[in-house]
Amino acid sequence: MMTSENRSDKNQELLDRIINSFQIRMFWKDKDSRFIDCNQAFAEDAGFKTPAEVIGKTEFDMPWTSDEANYHLQTDRTLMANGEPILSFEQALTRSGNRKSWILTSKIPTRNNSGDIDGILVLYQDMTFIKELEKEGYKVNRAYQLLRSANKAIISATDESSLFKQLCDSIVAHGYKMAWIGSLESDPAKTVRPVISAGSQDHYLESIKISWADDVFGHGPTGTAGREGRVIVNQNFLTNPDTLPWRESAIKHGYQSSIALPLRNGLGSIFAVLTIYGAEPNAFHEDEASKLDELAQLLSYGHEALLEREKRFDVMVKSVAALAATVESRDPYTAGHQNRVAKIAFAIAQDMGLDADTCNGIKLAASIHDIGKMQVPIEILTKPTKLSTLEMDMIKIHPQVGYEILKDIPFPWPVAEMVHQHHERYDGSGYPLGLKGTEIVLGARIIAVADALEAISSHRPYRPARGMDVAMKELETQRDILFDPSAVDSCIRLLNAGQLPT
Numbered sequence: 001m002m003t004s005e006n007r008s009d010k011n012q013e014l015l016d017r018i019i020n021s022f023q024i025r026m027f028w029k030d031k032d033s034r035f036i037d038c039n040q041a042f043a044e045d046a047g048f049k050t051p052a053e054v055i056g057k058t059e060f061d062m063p064w065t066s067d068e069a070n071y072h073l074q075t076d077r078t079l080m081a082n083g084e085p086i087l088s089f090e091q092a093l094t095r096s097g098n099r100k101s102w103i104l105t106s107k108i109p110t111r112n113n114s115g116d117i118d119g120i121l122v123l124y125q126d127m128t129f130i131k132e133l134e135k136e137g138y139k140v141n142r143a144y145q146l147l148r149s150a151n152k153a154i155i156s157a158t159d160e161s162s163l164f165k166q167l168c169d170s171i172v173a174h175g176y177k178m179a180w181i182g183s184l185e186s187d188p189a190k191t192v193r194p195v196i197s198a199g200s201q202d203h204y205l206e207s208i209k210i211s212w213a214d215d216v217f218g219h220g221p222t223g224t225a226g227r228e229g230r231v232i233v234n235q236n237f238l239t240n241p242d243t244l245p246w247r248e249s250a251i252k253h254g255y256q257s258s259i260a261l262p263l264r265n266g267l268g269s270i271f272a273v274l275t276i277y278g279a280e281p282n283a284f285h286e287d288e289a290s291k292l293d294e295l296a297q298l299l300s301y302g303h304e305a306l307l308e309r310e311k312r313f314d315v316m317v318k319s320v321a322a323l324a325a326t327v328e329s330r331d332p333y334t335a336g337h338q339n340r341v342a343k344i345a346f347a348i349a350q351d352m353g354l355d356a357d358t359c360n361g362i363k364l365a366a367s368i369h370d371i372g373k374m375q376v377p378i379e380i381l382t383k384p385t386k387l388s389t390l391e392m393d394m395i396k397i398h399p400q401v402g403y404e405i406l407k408d409i410p411f412p413w414p415v416a417e418m419v420h421q422h423h424e425r426y427d428g429s430g431y432p433l434g435l436k437g438t439e440i441v442l443g444a445r446i447i448a449v450a451d452a453l454e455a456i457s458s459h460r461p462y463r464p465a466r467g468m469d470v471a472m473k474e475l476e477t478q479r480d481i482l483f484d485p486s487a488v489d490s491c492i493r494l495l496n497a498g499q500l501p502t
Contacts, residue, residue, distance in 0.1 A: 025103075027054070028110065029120045033076045034058055036119065047096030064094045079107050080117050090127065101128040146174055146295050154302030158357045161196065163306055167299060168198035171276055177255055178277040180205060181263070184212050184226045184270060192222055192273065199277075204253050208246050212273075217245060225260035226273045231293050232260045236281040250277075257283040261296035266304045274299065309412075316411070320368050337454060342366035343501035344450035344491070345443075351490040352446070361413025362443040368415075369422045369447055372402030399423050400432050418443040422451060425482045445484035449475060449491050452483065468495070 025045055027038035035054045043051045046062050059069035071091065079086055086107045093103045105124040112118045149170040157163035164181050171179035180197035184190070190213035194205045211218040212226035219242050221232040235257050237243050237250045243258075250256075257278040262270045274296050278284060284292070346363040354362075373381060376398055380391050387395065403420035421435060421444035428436030430448075440448075456471035472495060479488040494500040 025122075025124050025126075027122050029076065029122070031080065031118055033073055033120070045093075045095045063096045063098070068092065068094060075107060076120055079109055079120060083109055083117060085109065093124075101126060103127055146170060146292070149174075150295055150298050150302065154298070154305065157302070157306060158360060159310065160303065160306060162356065163299075163302060164196035165198070167274075168196050172199035176276050177279040178204075178253075179274065181272050181274050182210065182222060182226075183272045189213065190218065192226060195272065200253075202253065204249060204255075208249055210246075220246060221258050221260035222273050222275045225262045225275075226270055229262050229264075229270050231262070231289060231296075233284050233289055234258045234260075235284065238281070254279055256281045259284045259289055259292060261293060263296055263300045263303065265300070316409070317364065320364060326374065338367050338370055340501070341369065341447065341450045341454050344453060345447050347494055347499065347501050348446050348450060348487055348490045349443075351494055352486060354442075358413070358443075361411070361415065362418065362446055364411070365413065365415040365418035365422075365443055366447045366450060368406070369402070369419050369451065370398060371405055371419065372398030372400065374405075375401045396423070396431050414441055414443065417441050418447060420444075422447045424448070426484055427481050429482070440484075442484075446487045449483050449487040453491060 025039065025042035027042045028036045030036050035057045038046075038051045038054045040051060043049070043054050046054060046057075048054050059072050060066070062069065064072075068091075075086055075089075086105075089105055091103060091105055093101050095101055103124040104127045105122065108121045108123075109117045110119040110121050150167055153163055153166035153170065157166060168179040168181065176199070178197065178199035180200060181195045182192040183195050185193050190211045192210040192212055197205055209217050210220060210222050212223045214227065217223065218227060221234045221243070224230075224242070225232045234240050234243055237247050237256055237258075243250065250258075255277040257280065259276050259278075261274045261276075263272040263274060265271050276292065342363045345366040346359055349359040349362045373395075376394055380387065380394055383391070399420050399422060403416050406416040406419055409416070418441055421433065421440050424430035424433060424435045424440045424444060425448070426437060426440070426445070428434055453468075453471045453475060456474055457468045472492060475483060475488050475491060479485050491500070
């Protein structure tokens with residue numbers, strides 16, 4: 001017959017087996033935070049063979065760091081002071097064998113028969129795998145975000161430099177340590193020349209030598225990617241023998257890993273390499289590397305499209321310049337007027353904080369704002385006396401004529417509209433449409449100020465030059481009446497600073 005004592009022993013044995021079968025780590029401490037028991041899983045985490053070896057130990061007898069041990073004691077004291085459980089909080093834990101991990105912990109006070117706290121029950125589960133999944137998910141999502149940023153950069157960039165700069169800045173903004181683009185030079189040493197970078201410090205790129213030749217300086221990630229045309233991942237500068245020439249400098253700057261991605265032109269030839277650095281080893285997961293390769297392909301496409309756009313734009317600008325020259329050849333008194341207005345309008349637009357692309361569009365429109373005068377008889381354009389009402393009416397058709405000439409040209413800016421509206425006035429008293437205020441496109445408002453400034457201060461067939469002081473006084477008087485106040489303010493600011501083009 002089983003006695004109550006035997007039954008108690010059997011129950012305890014069963015309970016121990018159940019507790020030790022849990023993968024959830026469990027342990028108990030007394031009110032001085034000394035270990036009084038634990039299950040097998042926790043004992044193994046702590047580097048002991050059996051729970052019995054843990055009994056009587058303190059946090060500082062465990063394999064975790066001193067900072068981690070102090071944090072555990074701090075939460076113990078908080079719990080015992082307020083008597084409330086601390087549930088489901090994440091923390092780092094360095095387990096036996098220096099295994100870095102993340103755990104989800106709950107601490108519950110234990111009480112004696114009098115209801116006083118006499119210790120702590122702690123349960124935690126290993127969250128490392130989940131955290132790694134989250135981390136990898138974050139990395140892949142980060143790469144997706146970069147793809148979106150690259151699309152925006154390709155749309156907004158006006159030249160190769162701005163495209164590369166926007167992309168490198170975006171890469172660093174999304175959490176990578178550093179990014180740079182190197183051009184593959186055709187010199188005898190096959191140098192990789194840094195073109196743009198973001199996140200680099202202390203002249204790292206200037207202090208290292210990288211080539212795409214088949215030599216020691218060309219066998220690193222960047223050189224190999226450039227020479228062989230494939231993505232190269234370097235997961236650890238410390239252990240990768242191919243990165244030896246740059247190891248010391250890379251580690252000094254906090255670069256632990258890198259990925260090099262070839263960039264191709266329209267013919268499929270590699271012209272540059274995008275290299276991205278991580279702040280930790282094994283920073284580039286396979287899925288993330290795949291997305292970054294897509295990023296490089298998108299950048300290659302965008303770069304090629306930008307070059308084609310620049311070629312078309314160059315042809316467009318030269319055609320526009322020829323048209324402008326045709327206008328000015330008919331009117332020697334205003335020769336150079338459009339060019340001077342373009343310089344002034346560009347400076348005003350810059351001072352107003354407009355982006356480079358918009359400033360370039362305004363400058364182009366200003367350079368041909370009087371193109372419609374091709375339809376005005378030369379006798380009227382060069383008449384040395386005051387124009388009659390009929391003659392003025394003929395002059396006033398030139399914005400409409402200019403619009404008709406330009407409206408079907410696929411400019412990337414509203415050039416035709418700016419030319420059409422450059423004689424509109426802020427109060428609605430201008431021509432040909434009688435627009436006012438913000439009904440007038442911003443570029444036309446800026447050109448109107450630049451046009452008036454240049455016209456008043458320069459010589460005309462029917463009067464001598466009135467000078468810059470008179471021109472500025474006229475703009476100040478007509479500020480917020482005929483002219484956009486912001487454009488006038490910028491013009492005056494530039495003049496006072498001695499920065500107004502002549």
